[in-house]
Amino acid sequence: MAENKEIRNSRLYLHLKKWLEIAICDYNMIEKGDKLLVGVSGGADSLVLLDLLDSSMIFVPAFSFIAVNIDMGFDNSYRGYKILEKYLRKNNYRYVMEKTDIGPVSHSEYNKKNPCFLCSRLRRKRIFEIAAEEGCNKIAFAHHRDDIIETLLINMFYGREISTMVPKQRIFGGKMHIIRPMTLLREELIKKYCKERQFPVIKNACPTSRISKRVYVKKLLDKLSRDNKDIRENIFKAMSHVKPDYLLPLSNRDRNRH
Numbered sequence: 451m452a453e454n455k456e457i458r459n460s461r462l463y464l465h466l467k468k469w470l471e472i473a474i475c476d477y478n479m480i481e482k483g484d485k486l487l488v489g490v491s492g493g494a495d496s497l498v499l500l501d502l503l504d505s506s507m508i509f510v511p512a513f514s515f516i517a518v519n520i521d522m523g524f525d526n527s528y529r530g531y532k533i534l535e536k537y538l539r540k541n542n543y544r545y546v547m548e549k550t551d552i553g554p555v556s557h558s559e560y561n562k563k564n565p566c567f568l569c570s571r572l573r574r575k576r577i578f579e580i581a582a583e584e585g586c587n588k589i590a591f592a593h594h595r596d597d598i599i600e601t602l603l604i605n606m607f608y609g610r611e612i613s614t615m616v617p618k619q620r621i622f623g624g625k626m627h628i629i630r631p632m633t634l635l636r637e638e639l640i641k642k643y644c645k646e647r648q649f650p651v652i653k654n655a656c657p658t659s660r661i662s663k664r665v666y667v668k669k670l671l672d673k674l675s676r677d678n679k680d681i682r683e684n685i686f687k688a689m690s691h692v693k694p695d696y697l698l699p700l701s702n703r704d705r706n707r708h
């Protein structure tokens with residue numbers, strides 16, 4: 451692991467580290483000897499995840515990791531690429547950075563309607579390939595509590611299903627797992643810690659990132675929170691209190707369609 455020379459002893463750091471460890475242990479995310487690929491976009495969330503994973507942890511078994519950045523190839527991304535590379539090198543992280551044209555391809559004329567679908571697909575495909583090349587058995591993403599809440603709503607509003615991102619997901623028949631160590635961490639605190647540590651955040655150059663469904667749902671939740679400040683917390687907790695008997699069963703008509 452990278453040796454971090456800065457002293458990390460703020461209350462916020464200890465709070466985030468504690469909840470990261472709780473999530474890792476509660477969901478059995480990391481086992482002894484695991485090799486993690488940590489997806490690093492250069493945004494605040496992924497830089498915080500990298501920093502937290504590079505801490506000495508009390509209850510988490512020994513593991514190693516490599517940071518992987520897939521550069522999307524949007525305009526002006528060269529500067530961001532250089533900043534991130536400098537940061538990873540300075541902190542002695544092991545890393546792979548790859549330049550791609552996934553961004554422009556996903557926004558090309560024939561795919562303008564839904565760039566996110568193709569973009570996520572192509573990016574993930576490359577991440578899985580790099581994980582295999584580097585001998586990683588787990589892929590850690592920087593999705594946090596708020597992402598999980600928003601994804602539930604996005605899937606309901608636009609996908610007609612009740613589902614979200616899970617803390618640990620088995621893929622390729624169990625050969626690999628996706629893990630989300632920041633499952634229990636609130637976005638607000640992650641951003642605050644990022645500022646506190648002055649990480650070199652790279653702005654997302656994707657034109658869709660400002661108008662995506664996620665942005666819409668985030669704003670909607672902000673609006674609802676003004677009347678009920680517990681709304682995010684309630685939605686998060688509701689995902690562990692599902693009462694299947696009080697949901698709609700498949701009708702005969704639905705069954706015949708499936």
Ligand code: SF4
Nearest residue numbers: 565566569656658659
């Ligand atoms: S917002 Fe942009 S970078 Fe993010 S998934 Fe959609 S197209 Fe890709």
